[in-house]
Amino acid sequence: MGLLDGKRILVTGVLTDASLGFAVARLAQQEGAEVVLSGAGRGLSLTRRTARKLPAEPEVLEIDVTEPGQLAAAAATLAARWDRLDGLLHAIGFAPPSCLGNGMFAAEWSDVAVALQVSSYSLKALVAAFRPLLEAAGADAGASVVGLDFDATVAWPLYDWMGVAKAALESLSRYLAKELGPAGIRVNLVAAGPVRTMAAKSIPGFSSFEDTWADRAPLGWDVHDADVVARACVALLSDWLPKTTGEILHVDGGVHAIGS
Ligand code: NAP
Numbered sequence: 001m002g003l004l005d006g007k008r009i010l011v012t013g014v015l016t017d018a019s020l021g022f023a024v025a026r027l028a029q030q031e032g033a034e035v036v037l038s039g040a041g042r043g044l045s046l047t048r049r050t051a052r053k054l055p056a057e058p059e060v061l062e063i064d065v066t067e068p069g070q071l072a073a074a075a076a077t078l079a080a081r082w083d084r085l086d087g088l089l090h091a092i093g094f095a096p097p098s099c100l101g102n103g104m105f106a107a108e109w110s111d112v113a114v115a116l117q118v119s120s121y122s123l124k125a126l127v128a129a130f131r132p133l134l135e136a137a138g139a140d141a142g143a144s145v146v147g148l149d150f151d152a153t154v155a156w157p158l159y160d161w162m163g164v165a166k167a168a169l170e171s172l173s174r175y176l177a178k179e180l181g182p183a184g185i186r187v188n189l190v191a192a193g194p195v196r197t198m199a200a201k202s203i204p205g206f207s208s209f210e211d212t213w214a215d216r217a218p219l220g221w222d223v224h225d226a227d228v229v230a231r232a233c234v235a236l237l238s239d240w241l242p243k244t245t246g247e248i249l250h251v252d253g254g255v256h257a258i259g260s
Pocket of ligand 1: 012039040044063092192193194197199
């Protein structure tokens with residue numbers, strides 16, 4: 001018996017088999033879930049290729065979160081296939097190069113707006129598009145929305161406007177938890193330590209996180225191990241945390257709790 005037996009879950013943000021979303025999709029299938037993926041833009045064909053590496057090849061929907069038409073079309077496609085959605089993984093982040101590694105004064109609003117729309121507002125856009133299906137999961141078992149975060153309570157080196165976008169994501173997840181709780185929908189984030197993915201590699205100086213994280217983490221840390229993050233996501237997608245919402249679960253080897 002799997003943790004997610006009978007669950008129907010939409011996993012966004014699967015680009016390569018290194019993506020955090022890929023690790024979640026694989027584990028979700030192993031735990032009994034039926035999974036659909038989404039991909040975006042030029043990465044869509046790569047998402048389709050990556051989908052073939054999962055234990056069961058899932059359908060791939062096209063969702064660029066900045067395109068309301070694609071969100072609506074994907075929701076209609078999924079509604080034709082499923083009568084409810086039990087889980088939604090938001091694994092989406094992007095910031096233009098000016099927003100990362102250049103301090104806070106290099107980026108103009110137009111670039112910051114892209115970072116905030118894709119990395120923060122998109123949680124609201126996704127949930128809004130799939131809200132009828134999420135509500136159809138019922139108020140008892142309830143649907144679970146999980147997003148991926150990088151601890152935004154402090155200012156990190158080089159993370160710059162992406163850090164601000166993650167702070168907005170953290171706040172938004174709490175507001176969504178408040179508004180969607182009465183419909184039985186939980187909204188939580190997993191604040192992950194650094195894992196070497198495409199998005200991570202695009203952050204200048206990301207290796208400086210990688211080099212120090214394992215030393216600072218009481219439990220140690222492996223930047224190649226996405227499975228530890230996936231396990232937390234799957235737990236939140238399961239029925240085992242039924243009264244947990246608006247929460248940020250740290251999966252970082254314990255770094256967030258340590259002062260130096
Ligand atoms: P990834 O494999 O590069 O995944 C990022 C995903 O975001 C890609 O599939 C990308 O698709 C998608 N995306 C970007 N713009 C989009 C848009 N407009 N519409 C829809 N999708 C879009 O990297 P990842 O590290 O797994 O990132 C997943 C999440 O984990 C992100 O929120 C990231 O901030 C978070 N996170 C990562 C780490 C880490 O160290 N890796 C740590 C903490 C949190 P395209 O490339 O095709 O646009």
